[in-house]
Every structure is written in C-alpha cells, then in structure tokens.
Amino acid sequence: MRKGFLAVGAVGLLTLGSLTACGDDSGGDQAGSDKTPKIGVILPDSKSSVRWESADRKFLEEAFKAANVQYDIQNAQGDKNAFQTIADQMITSGVTALMIVNLDSGTGKAVLDKAKSQGVATIDYDRLTLGGSAEYYVSFDNEAVGKLQGEGLVKCLTDAKVEKPAIAYLNGSPTDNNATLFKNGYDSVLKPKFDSGEYTQAADDSVPDWDNAQAATIFEQQLTKAGGKIDGVLSANDGLGNAAISVLKKNNLNGKVPVTGQDADPQGLQNILAGDQCMTVYKAVKQEADAAAELAIGLAKGERKETGQTVKDPESGRDVASVLLTPKAIYKENVKDVIADGYVTKEEVCTADFAKLCTEAGIS
Numbered sequence: 001m002r003k004g005f006l007a008v009g010a011v012g013l014l015t016l017g018s019l020t021a022c023g024d025d026s027g028g029d030q031a032g033s034d035k036t037p038k039i040g041v042i043l044p045d046s047k048s049s050v051r052w053e054s055a056d057r058k059f060l061e062e063a064f065k066a067a068n069v070q071y072d073i074q075n076a077q078g079d080k081n082a083f084q085t086i087a088d089q090m091i092t093s094g095v096t097a098l099m100i101v102n103l104d105s106g107t108g109k110a111v112l113d114k115a116k117s118q119g120v121a122t123i124d125y126d127r128l129t130l131g132g133s134a135e136y137y138v139s140f141d142n143e144a145v146g147k148l149q150g151e152g153l154v155k156c157l158t159d160a161k162v163e164k165p166a167i168a169y170l171n172g173s174p175t176d177n178n179a180t181l182f183k184n185g186y187d188s189v190l191k192p193k194f195d196s197g198e199y200t201q202a203a204d205d206s207v208p209d210w211d212n213a214q215a216a217t218i219f220e221q222q223l224t225k226a227g228g229k230i231d232g233v234l235s236a237n238d239g240l241g242n243a244a245i246s247v248l249k250k251n252n253l254n255g256k257v258p259v260t261g262q263d264a265d266p267q268g269l270q271n272i273l274a275g276d277q278c279m280t281v282y283k284a285v286k287q288e289a290d291a292a293a294e295l296a297i298g299l300a301k302g303e304r305k306e307t308g309q310t311v312k313d314p315e316s317g318r319d320v321a322s323v324l325l326t327p328k329a330i331y332k333e334n335v336k337d338v339i340a341d342g343y344v345t346k347e348e349v350c351t352a353d354f355a356k357l358c359t360e361a362g363i364s
Helices: 019-025 051-067 080-093 105-117 142-159 177-196 212-225 238-250 266-274 285-300 332-340 352-360
Strands: 015-018 038-043 070-075 097-100 121-125 136-140 166-171 200-206 232-235 280-282 303-306 310-312 319-325 328-330
Touching (some): 038 285, 070 080, 080 105, 105 121, 121 285, 136 142, 136 285, 142 280, 142 328, 166 212, 177 200, 200 212, 212 238, 232 238, 238 266, 266 332, 285 303, 285 319, 328 332
Parallel strands (some): 038 070, 038 097, 097 121, 121 136, 166 200
Antiparallel strands (some): 310 319
16 A cells, blocks of 8 residues: 555654645645645544544644644544534635544545645545545554554463464444554454464454444454354454453453553553553654644645655555654553653553552553
C-alpha cells in the first residue's frame, strides 16, 4: 500500500515547497496570503478511545498556539450528521485548512470534496479516507501496529507455554480503513500459524464503530460458542481489549488468557500492570499531532511541505503525500516508557489500587 515508505520519527524531515505543486489534485492552492490562516479539526468521538480528547486535542492545540494561528477543534461524537454539520460550519466560518478523522470513508469523502470545491486545503488525520481528496495523510504505519499486536500475542502465549492455542479476533470497525490495515498486520503473523495447525482460530469478528459495549457482547458470544476454550484474544485496541477482559473476569479467566490492545491508554496500561492484558501498542500521538499541525499550518498559509512519502489510496489509486510514524510495543516491563514520554501521567495510571504495581514496574 505504501510507495517510497520511510518511517518518520521527527517532523523535521518535512521540507517546504510550493503549494501549487499539488497541481490539479489539490483544492488548497486557493488558500493563500489573501486569507487569514485558520485551521479546522474534526475529531471522531470520545467513546471508542480516550486518546482523541486526552491527547490529540491537547497536542494539536499546543502546536497551533505555538504557531499563533487561529484554530477550531470540534468532536463529532460518532455522529455522521454532526460530522457534516461541523464541516459545513467550519467552511462557512472561513477555515483555510481542514483536518479530519473520518467516521467512515463515505462521509469523509463528502466533506473533503466539499472543502476542496470551496478552496479549503485538507488533511486526513490518522485515518485515510478511501476515494478522498485530502492533500496529506498523517498517521502511523498501521500494518506495523497490527504486526506488533500479532507478535505480542505470540510472545505472551509462548511465554505461558500454551500448546495449540485457540485465538479470537476482536477487529476494529469495518468502516475504518485503519482496522483493515491492523488486521493485515496481525494476519501476517498469525495466519501462517492457523494454516499450519500450530494455532486455531476460534472466532473472527469486527466491532461496529469500535463500540466497547458491543465488543463485550460479541466476545461473550465468541467465548460461549467456543465452549470457554479461547486461549488468546487479538483485540484491535485497548477499549476492545478491556471489553474482553470484563467478560474474562466474569468467567475467572482474566490473567489466564492473553489479550492485546492499542493506544496505551491509562486503563490499558493498568490492565497490563495487573496481568490481565498481555500488551498494547503505543503510538506517540504528539509526533502525529505535531506533524499534522505543521502541514496544516503550511496549507493554511498557502504553502506546501514535502513529506518524502506517499500512500496509495486502494480505491482511487491516487498517491497521497504522507507522514507515517513508527509504533512501539508495550509490555509490563516498559509501561514506564509511555509515562516518561508524557503521553499519560503517573497520576492517571498509578491510582490507589495500582500504586504498588507501578512501583514494581519501575514507575517513579
């Protein structure tokens, strides 16, 4: 899916070029010095993951304030109609660049196309809008995220000496292209084991809208159908992982069945410290937010920065200029790295019930 891929660890690799280099592919060449730079950001929800409000909003605000540019960050709270309404309001208010995290590619494409028709430059943040028209895509290498999850589950099962484990998948939302990429990643690790008979696949289900309540129901059904014989859970993020853990707890199986995650949110880290979750994948959201903010600020001022990377949109075949960052696997022994990086605080993770576990894990 990637062309000229280079994992980027710092925003400094971006170089300034002419916005008109976008050519006919860009709707942003009208956003020039005759307009006051103003950036609109639409976040997807606050239910599927706490990161959108606790991390992305915070880091984007910090970057925009540091650059002294006007900005408007709003959250669609999972509502497609609200998403479109917010976009319309932002375009009407005079934003010169619009950054979105789509709820699905259809809604996202409609918003991006309308912005382009109004001369507003656009960025896909975290999720690629299939068939869309964004000038940039800023995210992590999402297949690498999935690969780390698959490798993590294998590590935890191997460490526990589980023979011929039965694995259940709790995939992300079928409308989120990232969920497809995550699955590509963990399938690359686990499918060969299924094919060889070393592992068996007990279940493979997607969770609509990344909804944690639905995830718990789905996993309960998976566990019942498997007669209680599930030895590992590939959960696509920490919220889905916690949903599975809640069901495992009811069946006195927590800590006995490795569960994966993603996002390194406080609850996920607590589950790891408690031994109920095998691992998570940490994505340094500040790097993602800083890279996207730098590009958005440039577009809002009528400038274009070169990223040196592209991602091919599998629907349109278009090469989208991209920044793809490198994820990191987190286990109990390096939970402290997430806190040291400032993504979450010690106070959020090391609450009363977890203080002793934090000390044991070297979190000071």
